[in-house]
Amino acid sequence: MEKQTTHPIHPLMWVAGIALIVFSAVGIAAFMDWMPGSAAKQGAAPLAAKLENPRAADRPRTAARTPVAAICAECGVVQSVHEMKVKGDASGVGVVGGAVVGGVLGNQVGRGDGKKIATVIGAVGGAVAGNEIEKQVKSTKSYEITVRFEDGSSRVITEPEATAWRAGDKVKVVNGVLHANS
Numbered sequence: 001m002e003k004q005t006t007h008p009i010h011p012l013m014w015v016a017g018i019a020l021i022v023f024s025a026v027g028i029a030a031f032m033d034w035m036p037g038s039a040a041k042q043g044a045a046p047l048a049a050k051l052e053n054p055r056a057a058d059r060p061r062t063a064a065r066t067p068v069a070a071i072c073a074e075c076g077v078v079q080s081v082h083e084m085k086v087k088g089d090a091s092g093v094g095v096v097g098g099a100v101v102g103g104v105l106g107n108q109v110g111r112g113d114g115k116k117i118a119t120v121i122g123a124v125g126g127a128v129a130g131n132e133i134e135k136q137v138k139s140t141k142s143y144e145i146t147v148r149f150e151d152g153s154s155r156v157i158t159e160p161e162a163t164a165w166r167a168g169d170k171v172k173v174v175n176g177v178l179h180a181n182s
Helices: 011-031 047-052 054-058 093-107 113-137
Strands: 075-086 140-149 154-159 170-174 177-180
Touching (some): 075 154, 093 113, 140 170, 154 177
Antiparallel strands (some): 075 140, 075 170, 140 154, 170 177
């Protein structure tokens, strides 16, 4: 017959169990109005009052109504304007040109097999460098304008040309285009 071994309880299980007990005790204490600053002291009737006079506890409370201004879903304020540099697309001319130049320069180094290895390394390095140079030459600038709307949401609008918008300007977004909103 095999002997059964018992494994000790994992420490995380102990922590979870203790946390459950503590949160339950705090919840019960708050509900029973045993804690300072609980819901009963902030305007809600305590449980004992509800049990003694159930009709008084069930009366609906009326809150003072404050007028709420209509929210314009398209209206907001410019939060920030950032200039972004967008790399251009590589057509392959930079790769080929860079590989040729790198191969020629690599061929000038060493003798024998070292010269062959230097040529290959120069061609690969030149191809990578040529590709990046071509992307930089064909890069363009765009402008990202972050707008915070009246409902609290934010949106980033991208414009290809330099913009006159500054942080704090009131705007209205219509079909993805910014318009002044005075």
